[in-house]
Amino acid sequence: MSNLIKLNAGVAAIVADDAWQIVHLPAAEAEVKKQAGKVVLFKLTGAESATAEQIAATEVPAGKVVLPLSVWLARKAEFAARVAAGEVGVWLETHELVETLAADQPDLNVFPLIAVFIERFADGRAYSMAALLRTRYGFKGELRALGDVLRDQLFFMKRCGFDAYQIRADRSAQDALASLNDFSEPYQAAVVVDQPVWRRHARS
Amino acid sequence: MYRYDEYDQRIVDERVAQFRDQTRRYLAGELSEDEFKPLRLQNGLYIQRYAPMLRVAVPYGLLNSTQVRKLAYVARTWDKGYAHVSTRQNFQYNWPALKDVPDILAALASAQMHAIQTSGNCIRNVTTDQFAGIAPDEVVDPRPISEIIRQCSTFHPEFALLPRKFKIAVTGALEDRAVLQMHDIGLQLFRDAAGELRIKVWVGGGMGRTPVLGSVLHEALPWQHILTYIEAIVRVYNLHGRRDNIYKARIKILVKALGIEEFKRQVEAEWAFQKDGPNTVTQAELERVAKSFTAPDYEALTDSDASFDARLAEEKAFANWVKRCVHAHKQPGYRAVTLSLKTIGIAPGDISDKQLDALADLADKYSFGELRTTHEQNVVLSDVKLGELFALWQDAKAAGLATPNIGLITDVICCPGGDFCDLANAKSIPIAESVQRQFESLDYQHDIGDLELNISGCMNSCGHHHVGHIGVLGVDKNDSEWYQVSIGGKQGNDASIGEVIGPSFAADEVAGVVQRLIDVYVENREPEERFIDTVRRLGVAPFKERVYADRQPGKKKVEA
Numbered sequence A: 001m002s003n004l005i006k007l008n009a010g011v012a013a014i015v016a017d018d019a020w021q022i023v024h025l026p027a028a029e030a031e032v033k034k035q036a037g038k039v040v041l042f043k044l045t046g047a048e049s050a051t052a053e054q055i056a057a058t059e060v061p062a063g064k065v066v067l068p069l070s071v072w073l074a075r076k077a078e079f080a081a082r083v084a085a086g087e088v089g090v091w092l093e094t095h096e097l098v099e100t101l102a103a104d105q106p107d108l109n110v111f112p113l114i115a116v117f118i119e120r121f122a123d124g125r126a127y128s129m130a131a132l133l134r135t136r137y138g139f140k141g142e143l144r145a146l147g148d149v150l151r152d153q154l155f156f157m158k159r160c161g162f163d164a165y166q167i168r169a170d171r172s173a174q175d176a177l178a179s180l181n182d183f184s185e186p187y188q189a190a191v192v193v194d195q196p197v198w199r200r201h202a203r204s
Numbered sequence B: 001m002y003r004y005d006e007y008d009q010r011i012v013d014e015r016v017a018q019f020r021d022q023t024r025r026y027l028a029g030e031l032s033e034d035e036f037k038p039l040r041l042q043n044g045l046y047i048q049r050y051a052p053m054l055r056v057a058v059p060y061g062l063l064n065s066t067q068v069r070k071l072a073y074v075a076r077t078w079d080k081g082y083a084h085v086s087t088r089q090n091f092q093y094n095w096p097a098l099k100d101v102p103d104i105l106a107a108l109a110s111a112q113m114h115a116i117q118t119s120g121n122c123i124r125n126v127t128t129d130q131f132a133g134i135a136p137d138e139v140v141d142p143r144p145i146s147e148i149i150r151q152c153s154t155f156h157p158e159f160a161l162l163p164r165k166f167k168i169a170v171t172g173a174l175e176d177r178a179v180l181q182m183h184d185i186g187l188q189l190f191r192d193a194a195g196e197l198r199i200k201v202w203v204g205g206g207m208g209r210t211p212v213l214g215s216v217l218h219e220a221l222p223w224q225h226i227l228t229y230i231e232a233i234v235r236v237y238n239l240h241g242r243r244d245n246i247y248k249a250r251i252k253i254l255v256k257a258l259g260i261e262e263f264k265r266q267v268e269a270e271w272a273f274q275k276d277g278p279n280t281v282t283q284a285e286l287e288r289v290a291k292s293f294t295a296p297d298y299e300a301l302t303d304s305d306a307s308f309d310a311r312l313a314e315e316k317a318f319a320n321w322v323k324r325c326v327h328a329h330k331q332p333g334y335r336a337v338t339l340s341l342k343t344i345g346i347a348p349g350d351i352s353d354k355q356l357d358a359l360a361d362l363a364d365k366y367s368f369g370e371l372r373t374t375h376e377q378n379v380v381l382s383d384v385k386l387g388e389l390f391a392l393w394q395d396a397k398a399a400g401l402a403t404p405n406i407g408l409i410t411d412v413i414c415c416p417g418g419d420f421c422d423l424a425n426a427k428s429i430p431i432a433e434s435v436q437r438q439f440e441s442l443d444y445q446h447d448i449g450d451l452e453l454n455i456s457g458c459m460n461s462c463g464h465h466h467v468g469h470i471g472v473l474g475v476d477k478n479d480s481e482w483y484q485v486s487i488g489g490k491q492g493n494d495a496s497i498g499e500v501i502g503p504s505f506a507a508d509e510v511a512g513v514v515q516r517l518i519d520v521y522v523e524n525r526e527p528e529e530r531f532i533d534t535v536r537r538l539g540v541a542p543f544k545e546r547v548y549a550d551r552q553p554g555k556k557k558v559e560a
């Protein structure tokens, strides 16, 4: 059973077939970092994502693929034809910068899909990244949330410009659908609902 | 005061429904502890020592009598008959049951109240000057801009999960009564030479483990851009603030690490894209919101009243109360009145359901049905006629709300501390009480004069100890409760952070330490000099010397 929700013209539905394959880096030895006696759960913005060995060892299958940003940056020459065929997307981690991708590829619309991998649902950087992709960089393709994607954050994700949500495997995508509409008339302008309530309606 | 229209009401009602479902899923085991935590926190719900604590938002400290009666009802129905005013002008309940919280929120929503974003890593309730709209030194009423910020920050989708909490304070008066420089963003409204509304923006202030005063980020921002400029600041923070260490996650650490110049450069670069976007405030929108904050129907009065003068002359107790609790007002013949929630023997800021009802009645009878909470944990009736002050005093006395100690040593700012709060290192309420008992004599308190004594049960600094003239901080030493004492902190335009006087003390020593600090002050003060001024003139040394004179660490205790 698929756990992928997509918005289509504002209507959300679970999509059964999804041709995109998310490409992962081979696992590296994880070092456990500690700060203030606690295991560090969030990587710092701008921190390195992958080693050269990992990037080189990443296996990319045929078909539609979503590449880690680091693989895309280091090996994009390999994929020129596939990009032209609309078969390449890129995914970012929350500590990576949208600016890095945009500096490398000024027209992000060569990618049919960009994804943000959210390791922990409480990492709100994903929201700003989505907003930047949609507004500053004019990305029009599918913007997908991956990772620790839970229903109680969907409304915010939607308003920041995510239009596809890979709900965490142990949760029901069916149940999650309802949360996309938690609020009907938000106050402020954002990517989705792009005018504040006082510009949308005459308020008394 | 701001009244909800259908859109405000809908958001609050939808929030109740959303939280009802989240609570149901949590209780049914469908949401893990970790997943539920940010959801409940953003609804003001902490899991505390004995029960959850629910924090209800009082936007910029403004309430009407209907809301206060609803707060009384909640206290009676779901709590143990009392509530607590926090140092961020909010109300807190210490004993609700988790399963009842959705019903409590529904009750609050029926009176245009909520608990949205009163906790958690998001933009918190906006605070302001408790004398907004009535202070003689006010240049611009801060309430319309505060309300505009409240709306924009409510469920702002991009800033729902920030690295850490984010607090905004606004003032529009010459004297800063909102501790601007102790906030993530402080906004000072003023008019430029051409009469245009401008905003001086401070950023990166905060208490906690690393107290910092804010730095100026913009000298004179045109008001139309207030929301987009805040969005630019918070976006830079959201993307670059540290999430790896909870003690380094506030914006003040980012500002410090980058330096204010570089931080400003990044904000300006970000703002260049957002400026003039749809969240730019229009004149029409400002005026629409400002309509909610027009002056009440004042009578045309002169600024004197013979009956008041007579009462003042013949009743010393009344005169004492007037001296401490009655404040200047910009409307002739009117005064603002602070009702003290600092009666000895009652936890600072606590108020019973009966007192809440009495308060609502007082507001209706004497002050156009409106009142305000203060960050000093008291309540203000903002518009009382001079000629009715005596009657108000008598009514307030009957309700136990007329302790004449505002701004005095017994008007302690104090967080809930170890009696309730799970994060506490030490209790704070009993410390407040021991100091209050030490200085019980009213004449003595009045002789000591203006003194702010602030107590926090841990480094989170909810009791604002860093800016207390005398600050007391609970610390944990070998699993027992100790207290660090600082002096020289101050709120206001010339804000400063207090300096720790030395090694910490046991609980039963604190009142004696404070006594010695006061003794040094009384012996050395110049005419009309306040405690804080004496500390600034003499420095910490003489105070320190007296306190530790006969104290050998761990052996002999400080006695009064």
Ligand code: SF4
Pocket: B415, B416, B417, B418, B421, B422, B423, B424, B425, B456, B457, B458, B459, B460, B461, B462, B463
């Ligand atoms: S200062 Fe510490 S102990 Fe006091 S209320 Fe805040 S978190 Fe709790």
